[in-house]
Amino acid sequence: MSALPPYASTGQRIWHYAFRVICGLIFFFLIAPILVIIPLSFNEQDFFTFTPEMLRLDPEGYSLEHYRDFFTNSDWQQALRNSVLIAPAATLLAVTFGTLAAIGLSQPHVPGRRAIMAILISPMIVPLIISAAGMYFFYSRVGLQGTYLGVVLAHAALGIPFVIITVTATLVGFDRSLTRAAASLGADPVRTFFKVQMPLILPGVISGGLFAFITSFDEVVIVLFVGSAGQKTLPWQMFIGLREQISPTILAVATILVAVSILLLATVEVLRRRSERLRGMSPS
Amino acid sequence: MTDVTDATTARRGPTPDDALRVADSRREPMLAADGTPLKRSLARALRREKLRALMLIAPLLLFILVTFIAPIADMLFRSVENQIVSDTLPRTTRALADWDGQDLPPEDAFAAMAYDLTEAAELKVHTRLGSRLNYEAPGISSLFRKSGRGTGDAGEALGEQFVTLDPAWENPMVWAELMAPPDWLEARAAHYADGGEPEGLPAFKLRDEADTILPETASVYGGFARITQFEDGDDPAEEDPWSPIYLALHRDLAADPPLGDWSGPHADLLAAAAEAAPAMETVPLVQQFEEIDEDWLDPDVWATIKTFSPPYTPGYFLNAVDMQQTPDGVELRPETQRIYVTLFLRTLVMSLAITGTCLLLGYPVAWLLANLPSGRANLLMILVLLPFWTSLLVRTSAWKVLLQQQGVINDTLVWIGLIADDKRLTLINNQTGTIIAMTHILLPFMILPLYSVMKTIPPSYLRAAKSLGATDWTAFWRVYFPQSVPGIGAGSILVFILAIGYYITPELVGGTSGVFISNRIAYHISSSLNWGLAAALGSILLFAVLILYWAYDRMVGIDNVKLGG
Structure with missing residues (x-):
């Protein structure tokens, strides 16, 4: 596919280029909605479409008004604070428990590994609305509904499968004789873990943590049910904004979030390459 | 791709298990340094190793059981509790x-x-x-x-x-x-x-x-x-x-x-x-x-x-399938009150439609990515991964903005002259809106598994088929396509599982005709407060997803889940 052979017939030539155009259109479909909201967020008016001034690239048509609103409006600021508070807490929990368990799971002898794995992965499989319903029922029984702790615990549970998956993937390439070497040189298991194992699996742990972070940071269904108005996060505020009175500030927030995801994507990509290089499997 | 394979296949040194096998093959008992039979001493080491592995897993297992499994069990219980x-x-x-x-x-x-x-x-x-x-x-x-x-x-x-x-x-x-x-x-x-x-x-x-x-x-x-x-x-x-x-x-x-x-x-x-x-x-x-x-x-x-x-009552479950329990036995609800079977069917049909469009759009892209030189493929991969990493609400808001009657898409179509200004398309708050937005959101979940399967199909097979006289179409259909079927299966089930339980996007762009069963569950939890019915609907949905998941597990493997990147 990479190049058209010189002997290709006219039909093949037409198909070759038609196929590229089709693929181009699909890529456009994938990326355009995300890119379109960026210029729209600088709209001077409260419209959700390009004004004639914007199309003329008239600086008058653009403004930072919606960003100003985001940074001054107390609702949005409260939501931002909650998001910045909840997501790292949930990530910390998920990474701590998840890494320990992933190390346990990668031991050669684990009784019932399949069943354990199924349970640990299940938060990723069960549709969010079902998890949300169950957590709402159960957490209101035990008094966790409407508390920060409840939301953090729920989000940690959602992030754990990602940590387990990425860390076990990194552990696949981990050479066990290194820990034995450390032990034979007199290091105790804790020291071995922090000095030998941890630095080597760190890329996996960090990218698992990033997955857990983005899961919590983006999550809205669970927080809608398990949280109360006090735990309103950014996605929740956006959800309300979209459902009730749609304000252009949402586009400004969306643009900021796109920037955040680009940052996270780049980090994960760098980490993945580093981890592959360490495993001697440099990307082709 | 970060594939997760069974960690036991990792590079590893000898373990007590291997030594046990060696010890088994000998006739007379071997003694360890402290005089105990080697077999017993190895068995003890093995036991200790298993225990240590379990000790490492136990905190997380407990955590998940309390924060996640218990709530699900509670929901199942509530669906029959009376x-x-x-x-x-x-x-x-x-x-x-x-x-x-x-x-x-x-x-x-x-x-x-x-x-x-x-x-x-x-x-x-x-x-x-x-x-x-x-x-x-x-x-x-x-x-x-x-x-x-x-x-x-x-x-x-x-x-x-x-x-x-x-x-x-x-x-x-x-x-x-x-x-x-x-x-x-x-x-x-x-x-x-x-x-x-x-x-x-x-x-x-x-x-x-x-x-x-x-x-x-x-x-x-x-x-x-x-x-x-x-x-x-x-x-x-x-x-x-x-x-x-x-x-x-x-x-x-x-x-x-x-x-x-x-x-x-x-x-x-x-x-x-x-x-x-x-x-x-x-x-x-x-x-x-x-x-x-x-x-x-x-x-x-x-x-x-x-x-x-x-x-305990089957009442909520009966209600969830438009039946009711009366003093005279179980019967269908009056016609005007039957909504759930229709809603389940709609959820099913729309999820299938979304899976279909995802496959239609994802297959060519995955093929292109798998066959381009890796430098350009990696560059194009970013176009797939960026939506994957972008917040769900960002993408939903984008569609909400784009699909409006006064939105960018309608404006563009009017500007090109495809439609008249007074005949703007209704693209939002109906099934069309839900299908467009959800196809966009779930497309990366189709492309990534397809890509990882196609990456393993050697391009020489296609060339061989053609050199033996096959036309482009025959070569694709008879040689390439059958080998890509596992990817189609994995991607389709994944997209379908995700689609069937979606809540946010249908709620925001689906109007009344484009909502799913999950929206009804949410309604019963937060508005009508009929928790039992919400739990019953949720249990049915959970059951459906678990069956699909079981199929996915058989096809792809439980810990072979791929995360973009």
């Missing part, structure tokens, strides 16, 4: 057990209902029971709300007659002495002597004798004492007893109890009351209930209560 009826109306449930459901229930059931509703109204739970039964028979909610106060007056006229007979009957202390054992009364006196407050009183107990000789009175008084003491924080021996207690006393005395066996205090008081009771003026309970609300004369109301009195 203890509210027998908890709130225990006496009525018992009294209705032998009723045949034909005419009106016996007077006993009315009396039981008067006691139960009085207690429920004191605890302010009668409205909750009303709303629960209202799911099954509309109208019961207001009946219960109205009757909560009314039944508290049952026996008021009798109470006055008892008091006229002997003023001791309105003395709370006399009642306490009748009903409580001497040791409770002594403990109470001692409590006050120590300067205690009514809140700290020892828990009220019933005298055994009162329970056997005056059963109904004891039961109602027991409820009164419990609520007075623990809900209101008062002393039962200082509060005026409820009117229904007099009704119970009158009914007990009319049953000709063996008062001669009464060994407690106030035997003469009881004897005098028993003598006067038959001459007391009474209004039949049925009539009293009719005055509260004439719906009580409708046997259907009683039948509904009886039908839903068992502690």
Whole structure:
């Protein structure tokens, strides 16, 4: 596919280029909605479409008004604070428990590994609305509904499968004789873990943590049910904004979030390459 | 791609397990350095290793069990749980057990209902029971709300007659002495002597004798004492007893109890009351209930209560598939109330449509990515991964903005001249909106598994087919496509599982015709408060997803989940 052979017939030539155009259109479909909201967020008016001034690239048509609103409006600021508070807490929990368990799971002898794995992965499989319903029922029984702790615990549970998956993937390439070497040189298991194992699996742990972070940071269904108005996060505020009175500030927030995801994507990509290089499997 | 394979296939050195196998193959026992047989010592090492692995996993397993599995179990439990009826109306449930459901229930059931509703109204739970039964028979909610106060007056006229007979009957202390054992009364006196407050009183107990000789009175008084003491924080021996207690006393005395066996205090008081009771003026309970609300004369109301009195019910599940449990058995709901089967079908059909469009759009892209030189493929991969990493709400808001009648898409189409300004397309708040937005959101989940499968198909196969005379189409269809089927299966199931349980996007762009079953679940949790039905709908959905997941596991492997990147 990479190049058209010189002997290709006219039909093949037409198909070759038609196929590229089709693929181009699909890529456009994938990326355009995300890119379109960026210029729209600088709209001077409260419209959700390009004004004639914007199309003329008239600086008058653009403004930072919606960003100003985001940074001054107390609702949005409260939501931002909650998001910045909840997501790292949930990530910390998920990474701590998840890494320990992933190390346990990668031991050669684990009784019932399949069943354990199924349970640990299940938060990723069960549709969010079902998890949300169950957590709402159960957490209101035990008094966790409407508390920060409840939301953090729920989000940690959602992030754990990602940590387990990425860390076990990194552990696949981990050479066990290194820990034995450390032990034979007199290091105790804790020291071995922090000095030998941890630095080597760190890329996996960090990218698992990033997955857990983005899961919590983006999550809205669970927080809608398990949280109360006090735990309103950014996605929740956006959800309300979209459902009730749609304000252009949402586009400004969306643009900021796109920037955040680009940052996270780049980090994960760098980490993945580093981890592959360490495993001697440099990307082709 | 970060593939997760079984960690045991990792590079590793010898383990106790291997050594055990070696030791097994020898004839005479080998000894370890400390003199124990090598086999035993290795087995111990193996056991310790297993234990250590489990110890590492245990905290997380516990965490997931508490924060996630327990809630799911709770939801499954709630979908059949129905203890509210027998908890709130225990006496009525018992009294209705032998009723045949034909005419009106016996007077006993009315009396039981008067006691139960009085207690429920004191605890302010009668409205909750009303709303629960209202799911099954509309109208019961207001009946219960109205009757909560009314039944508290049952026996008021009798109470006055008892008091006229002997003023001791309105003395709370006399009642306490009748009903409580001497040791409770002594403990109470001692409590006050120590300067205690009514809140700290020892828990009220019933005298055994009162329970056997005056059963109904004891039961109602027991409820009164419990609520007075623990809900209101008062002393039962200082509060005026409820009117229904007099009704119970009158009914007990009319049953000709063996008062001669009464060994407690106030035997003469009881004897005098028993003598006067038959001459007391009474209004039949049925009539009293009719005055509260004439719906009580409708046997259907009683039948509904009886039908839903068992502690577990299939009612919510039946409701979730548009059936209902009636006193005559299970039947379909009236046509106007059937919504869930349609909704389940719509969820299914739309999820299939979304999976189909994802496959249609994802296949060519995955093919292109798998066949381009890796530098350009990695560059294009970013176009797939960026949407994957972008917040779901960002993408949904983008579509909400784009699809509006005055939005960018309609504006562009009008500007190009494809459609007239007054014939702008309705792309949002209907099924089209849901399908477009969800296809966009789920497309990366289709492309990534497809890509990782296609990456493994050697391009030389296609060239070989062509060199043997196959046309482009034959080569693709007979050689390439069959090898990409595992990717299609994995991607389709993944997209379908995700689509079937989606909530946010249909809620925001689906309007009324484009919503899924999950939106209905959310509605029942937060708006209609019919949690049982929400749990039943959720359980059905969960079951469907688990079956699909099982299929996915068979096809792709449980820990072979791919994360973009």
